[in-house]
Amino acid sequence: MTKPPKPKPLLQDDKPVRSRPRKPRNPAQPNLPLDPMPDRIEPCLALLKARPPKGDDWVYEVKWDGYRLSVHVEPKGIRILTRGGHDWTDRFPAIKQAALWLPVGTAILDGEAVVLDEQGRSDFGLLQQSLGGRGGKKSSSEAIFMAFDLLYFDGHDLRNSELSMRRHLLEDLVPAGEQGDIRLSEEIEADGDQLLASACEHGLEGIIAKRRDAPYRSGRLGDWLKIKCVQSDSFFIVGYEKSTVARGQIGSLLLAGRKGDNLIYVGSVGTGFKEKDAWVLREMMGSITQKTPPIKYAGRRKNVVWVQPTLIAEIEYRAWTDDGKLRHASYKGLREEQDNTAVHSLDQDVRLMGINAEP
Structure with a gap:
């Protein structure tokens, strides 16, 4: 495949930011007992914060806008799993081939499948197009895998190791600066506020902060934090307003989030639709009215045409209004069912009121 654009470097003067060089492992060190290889590992999820954390305990990365995946290098071959555990190996043939070339016998890499735009920024819409849209079965030759953690390495379970150790081994496996179909998500040591401002100026989604000394813990426990330039979340489509002039005859989509076992109306979105995508969406909604x-x-x-709440849309927005509606919302695309993305929970907005929070 033609190599996608290189991600735009942050905080550069005359040189792009690179992860710090690591010393290779000393082969004289004793080998550890082998651990059984997990069939699947629930991912560590980032908790949303309004501002970057302070202190030397934290390191930063770019926040990628794509599909969370784990790449399993196993004795029998390669498996690529979604966040929900679905096998998407055949949908990412270039990533699969790159995994076969990794200089390792067994490994589990945590990361994000992305498609980069001409400026080297991850674009969720381009990724969806490359996969044939929601429910599509296309294989993407354009997607690359940005690796940001190593959970299992040559017979050793690394989840109880500190992040700094896991990164040490990952950077030996996927060196910084390489431009293949598996690339390293660069670790950036910088002032969090300055880095966030730079990320927003470059048109990126935001940044991720991670504790240096934290083990890998599944779930959203605060070891990883996400700080966004623009908010985006997943919401149910519960209806649409018909229009004779808009693309796909969709004047706007009506959206809902979760609150306990109920669905709560959170407003509408009428921008961000591409012509082809709008007609496909209109046809899908027509079958579930x-x-x-x-x-x-x-x-x-x-x-208004009401629809069954089965389609999940990714929505970008600037803030929440005082009455709990999305402000300046824009449609980004439909999430895949097998992506296992959680619909936005309004329960957690109560305790995070005032900072435009998400679960």
């Missing part, structure tokens, strides 16, 4: 609204709705929109 229903007469009654799946939410409590007191709005006055005309020509």
Whole structure:
């Protein structure tokens, strides 16, 4: 494949930011007993914060906008699993081939599949197009894998090791600066506020902060933090407003988040649709219409068609209004069912009120 653009470097003067060089492992060190290789590992998830953390305990990376994957290098071959544990090996043939070339017998790499735009920024919409859209079965030859953690390495389970040790081994396996289909997500040591400002100036989604000394713990426990330039979350599509002039005849989509076992209306989105995607979405919604609204709705929109809450849309937005609606929302695309993305939970917004929080 043609090599995708190189990600735009942050905080550069005359040289791009690079991860620190690491010393290779001393072969005279004793070998550790072998650990059984996990069939699957639940991912460590980043907790949203409004501002970067302070202190030397934290290191930073770019926040990638794609599909979270784990790449398993096993004795019988390569497996590529989604966040929800679905096998997508055949959908990423270039990443699979690159994994076969890694100089390791067994390994589990944690990272993100992305497609880069001409400026080297990850673009969720381009990734979806390369896979044929939601429900599509296409294989993506354009996606690359940005590796940011190493959970298993040549017979050793690394989850109880500190991040700094896991990064040491990962950078030996995937050296910084290489431009193949598996690349290293660069570790950046910088002031968090300055790095976030630089990321936003470059048009990136945001940054990730990670504790240097933390083990790898599955779930959203605060060892990893995400700080975004622009908010984005997943919401159910519960209806749409018909239009004779808009793309796909979709004037706007009506959206809902979760609150306990209920769905709560969070507003609408009427921008961000591409012509082809809008017609595909319109056809999908046409097959799941229903007469009654799946939410409590007191709005006055005309020509609303209600749909079963099965389609999950990724929505970019600037903030929340005081009455709990999305502000300046823009449609990014539909999430895959097998991506296992959680729909935004309004329960957690109560305790995080005032900083435009997400779960």
